[in-house]
Amino acid sequence: MIQEVTIAGEASYSAAGETLSPLKPINFIFGTNGTGKTTISRVIANPGAYASCGVIWKQGRELTCLVYNSDFVARKFASQLPGIFTLGETERDTLDKIEAAKTKAARFRDDIAQLEGTLGPADGSSGKRGDMRTLRSQFEADCWKVKTKHDPHFKEVFTGVRNAQARFCDRVLSEMAGNTARLVALEELKRTAATLYAEGLELRAAIPTIDVTDLLATEALPVLTKKVVGKQDVDVAALIRRLGNSDWVRQGLPYLGQGSKCPFCQQGVEAELADRLNAFFDESFINDMAAIAAALESYEVSADATLSRLEEVAALHSGQLDEALLRADIDRLSARLAVNKRVLEAKKREPSTPVVLETLADVAQPVIDRIAAANAAIATHNKLVNNVPSERATLVGQVWRCLLDENSATIATYQSEKQKLDRAVEGLTAGIAAKRRLWIEAKAELRELEKRVTSVQPTVTEINNLLASFGFTGFSLKTAGDRDHLYEIVRNDGGDAAATLSEGEKSFVCFLYFYHLLRGSVSESDVTSDRVAVFDDPVSSLDSDVLFIVNALIKRVLKEACEGIGQVKQVFVLTHNIYFHKEVSFDRNRGAECRAHETFWIVRKVAGVSQIVGHRTNPIKTSYELLWPEVRNPDRSTLTIQNTLRRIVENYFKILGNFDTDDIVAQFHGRDQLVCASLFSWVNDGSHSAHDDLYISADEGLVARYLDVFRRIFEKTGHDAHYRMMMGPEPAASISTAAEGAAVAAALQTV
Structure with missing residues (x-):
């Protein structure tokens, strides 16, 4: 399953890009034409073709992506279509073998995913590779402390590795493996380095001695x-x-x-x-x-x-x-x-x-010894001067040898921990390779079993039945090719019909072909593999009656993905059609927020740049639904509430219910009847005329009084259940707030 999709630097998307994450088994994306929906479907179809975009898979396990969009229609619609192989009727024993082979292949695939999760990705972001990366980072930091401590004295010795922790660490490990230099005291090495790398290096004369x-x-x-x-x-x-x-x-x-x-x-x-x-x-x-x-x-x-x-x-x-x-x-x-x-x-x-x-003797000998020591140092210095390149090379080895000895405990700890991780990584890598071999063998076995029982004919039969049931009787599909492995669109007289179909007919045929492709394959094998389905504007150019069957077929795919019972493990539905979106996304079990298996997104174009915004519930509402958030909102405007109440009453009681306002007023008695009549009068006046502050002052008390009567109208007419449903138990903390509702309404005006 896809966890994240990033779109950047393509079409109308900015270089910084937009990200859809986290994604679920079902994902609804709404956007008007030209906002960038098809770019999303194209990236999912072929992420390798878009260098600045990316698709991240769960546990790194890629599935086959089948994308229905304008590219699919243009690519697939021709006089001949590749046949779709599906499992035909055969002996139960063979089908059981196919199911067993599929289960075995899936088990090996899951084992590989688990081992790869333990091993971690190549970038070392997690798993044992992550542990190794962390260990290496800590060791690099420890080595860098050594470099910082001794750099003032041995910066020439550290030439080439002074400006990078990784290179300095690599040098430490290299020296650890092959340094055989003599161990020399640190202070002596400092003096030698000061001599060998001193400016104006030259021979020194011996100091005259004394004889007593x-x-x-x-x-x-x-x-x-x-x-x-x-x-x-x-x-x-x-x-x-x-x-x-x-x-x-x-x-x-x-x-x-x-x-x-x-x-x-x-x-x-x-x-x-x-x-x-x-x-x-x-x-x-x-x-x-x-x-x-x-x-x-x-x-x-x-x-x-x-x-x-x-x-x-x-x-x-x-x-x-x-x-x-x-x-x-x-x-x-x-x-x-x-x-x-x-x-x-x-x-x-x-x-x-x-x-x-x-x-x-006791006063002359110290002088003699002091001069002798000085002359010995001068002799050593002169030896260095006479053979600078060789002496510097010797010094470099001795310095690294000294540093290795000084930090032997830290190095030993690192090597011990690294050996453990190396063994773990080697074991996991070998285990993955072994499981992968078994997985390949299981898939080969599955392909061989599928070849025995797959056929392209069932798809032709089912597509033709659907076409006939919706009145498309002027053409049909038949098998063709030397092995009956292709489809042709023909008229009733056998002539080619592909070139003369209307746009709606082309779209419907291609959609049915895609729908059946989700359950099959254009090859005899790989019929039962898991896959991701993308529907990008599948109802363009379709009649309303055909739109119904398309919606029903897609909802069938959504149900299978939701319940995890089919081959389609994840679905993306992208559309600009509000009616289709509401129909295909309708779920009677959805509460105030979207369900755990679904996500909702809106694609907008602002100042020529596409933006993707996620929502915690279905953001697409009817204009009637968008009126109610204003009523629910405790911070409602006293100036606009009049028009909101009028439109609700007009839509629900007059247009939909065909109620007469006098009949509604008649439901009340006494003072309540006067209040109800005043409400309708106030509503009509407030919504159709300019306010006169001297005539009416819509303060909070007046608004509360009439809102109470507004509620009782629904109760008196027996529609209190509708009122409770629209008001909800609490003010919604989602897109259905007044401000967010107004934003969506503004977006829908461009549809």
């Missing part, structure tokens, strides 16, 4: 911890040792040779005293003193060179070195060197005092 080996060697000199004193077997040695003034004596010894007096006490000294003192400070002493002096000099030179080199390193402002930390290390090393130089100077002044230098 000589300085550390000085710390270990034995002379520093040695008490350097003179020769002990000289006669003055005991005195110097006892006084502990060896350094004091040594410093004053040079002054002893400048005169005969002692440089310390200015007393006369013996000539051999200088010799004894010089003998005290022997060659061993001199060598030790020389070693101390050399150590001091070497330490000062090495220290100055080291500090100078470090200042040069600091002045490089290398990006691989933290300048603040380096400056702190240099300051600590400089302070330590200064302390040790003062210690060495003190040892030189007083060689007899042992000294120990503060070690440089």
Whole structure:
């Protein structure tokens, strides 16, 4: 069954289009000539020919569409018509087999529809495919969060997939399947990316290193911890040792040779005293003193060179070195060197005092390590620079590998759920394919059975009987062709009658042909398939007596579609004829609103553009019916109610009932008779003359009083049932309101 029809960009329909939805088994469409009804029937007949229009089928199950319109008449009416095969009389066993085969084919078709519903359409709007689409959408969103998080650092790595969630997600899945790169820490990858994609990428010079080996060697000199004193077997040695003034004596010894007096006490000294003192400070002493002096000099030179080199390193402002930390290390090393130089100077002044230098290892090694690390980074950088394309390719793989590892839980969940859905989709697809094979086999079996019992003759017989019963005796149908598989329209003398039929005769013959085609097929098979029937203005050019039988035949099709007992599962009736519409759509069981199995539509053309409006009840009323909504409406106009009441009384009591107003007044007595006479007088006056506010004021109280008398007129005349039927239990919330009734009345004036 068709659920929805969209007409857009065709004939007088706008590009935005109009939609009939939801559709039911029975659908009535009313519209005057030229409003666009035939366009609807043409789209239903062949939606593929109208790219901007569309037809949506229930559960995607398409049925055969048989459309009766002007195109059908022009196409089918000829000297010969294709024969209509129908099931003829045969053995009950064969018919039972046909019914069983049809039931089996229908069961397989329903199974396919159920499986396809579970699987869902290809667009993923529902079913398992919908679940897969939802899962994919969520995973795309999760992947995009990863991209957004890391894009500032790896935008070059993401080139080509940065602007589309779907492509980025596809890349994640692709990398998941084949990435074998080494796992590298994220921060290292960020640094590498910053280097490889930096502007002005070039080689960097290594940072000069420092060597404190000589300085550390000085710390270990034995002379520093040695008490350097003179020769002990000289006669003055005991005195110097006892006084502990060896350094004091040594410093004053040079002054002893400048005169005969002692440089310390200015007393006369013996000539051999200088010799004894010089003998005290022997060659061993001199060598030790020389070693101390050399150590001091070497330490000062090495220290100055080291500090100078470090200042040069600091002045490089290398990006691989933290300048603040380096400056702190240099300051600590400089302070330590200064302390040790003062210690060495003190040892030189007083060689007899042992000294120990503060070690440089704990302050020099951090500087050495820092420079070594910087040079290692520079070496890595230079390696990258020397092989940029290869290194970038390596980086891309490592970045994706890192991101896969970082989001492994999310990816694993997606893959697990997708595998489940893939298995479900594969199973459903295989099940549908298997059921489809069985369905095709069942349909083939049905076609073979139908071929055995189908015939074109029953249709000829029935059409000829209908033609004769309505006075069409000048022509008839007969079978023709080498296999009697065609129909010809012939005169009683056997001559061709097709070219001489009137328009009414042509229309009636084509309608009868279409009516029987609904129950058969132009081929020997496919006789019992389900179908959709469309009647587009089937009563054009027909006489009133023929219109009756057309209406009766269509109502038979409507009944079968409503009850679901025939091959026709859905019917569309399109017409511009009000009488035909009311007759074909009449349903004594219909209440205030349309029944569950039917819809009503009106097609109008406004400013040259076709519009389709749905209604909750039958919108086509007689002019008499359209008067009553004004009476029912609590917001009725006090100015127009007079004319409305007059027309109801005139139509019902005078024209239809042939009542005399005096007889009606006579039904009342006393004051009621005066009120009734006043009502008729007021009605006639109000409807045929201009209002004079000084003479009459139709206020709400007066209107209510006369409406009450209006009701009692129906009661007094025994027509209160008609009054109750027309007034209804409640003001109708449908097209029968006063405003909507007036709109339909205006539309009908153009018919």
